[in-house]
Amino acid sequence: MDPAPGPRPVDHQGLEVLDDRRCLELIESTPVGRVAFVSSGEPHILPVNHVLLRGRVHFRSATGLTLLAATRHAMMAFEVDGHDEATRTGWSVLVRGTSHFEQDEHVLGELAAQDLHPWADQVERRHWVTITIEELSGRRIPGHAAAT
């Protein structure tokens, strides 16, 4: 049963705090996310199509800096968001965690079965990168009664 309605938790910025279950649902239902990683000490950000599988974020990557970072088990950040321009409301879910170049045959089989075809499929993206979630947070901007 749903809990009784009541005030939702907010953070020190007045944003509604989304619980972990809702964060994972939003990651799962949002087709495009963005991954950030560090290469040579500098930040990089890329849009990705992703899959959530048993609490881990997976995305396909061609060879490149992303894959190199994953091979080194670097920390990555991942983000999904959604917004409504009319009401100036929105939400975002942020993930941080260690990445790895996925080599587990069982996991790779499950990912293949998920049938994720990255939209940018002109070049085959053979490699899967996995982010193990270590930090998960979600916020929603409450609606405004009147826009100014």
Add this chain to the structure above:
Amino acid sequence: MDPAPGPRPVDHQGLEVLDDRRCLELIESTPVGRVAFVSSGEPHILPVNHVLLRGRVHFRSATGLTLLAATRHAMMAFEVDGHDEATRTGWSVLVRGTSHFEQDEHVLGELAAQDLHPWADQVERRHWVTITIEELSGRRIPGHAAAT
């Protein structure tokens, strides 16, 4: 006059390359972007409302890691994207460049005149961070004749 129609440039992944003018137009017309930066050697990513002014990206920030990075003139990455789930097409524009905590009174006046109210306005975000664009690139995923 528009140039004669012809094949559009594509990159090695088969993605359509967007020229700088189009990239800047897309940054300007997209209300929500994401900024990535490095703190203590680790990547962080945050959604922001931004303003493009004379080829620089500006966003407001409360105090925090983002502002600290800007005060140190750290490299930041910035991204906007858009997509259409039905056709599995999309585009993204990526920016990288040095950030700074904006202190130029003239620029601050212009930004105030732009009337940007960040959506998450429960806490006043007093500080502007500026990213001077050093790398700019945009890609579009060509439409698919038939989804498989």
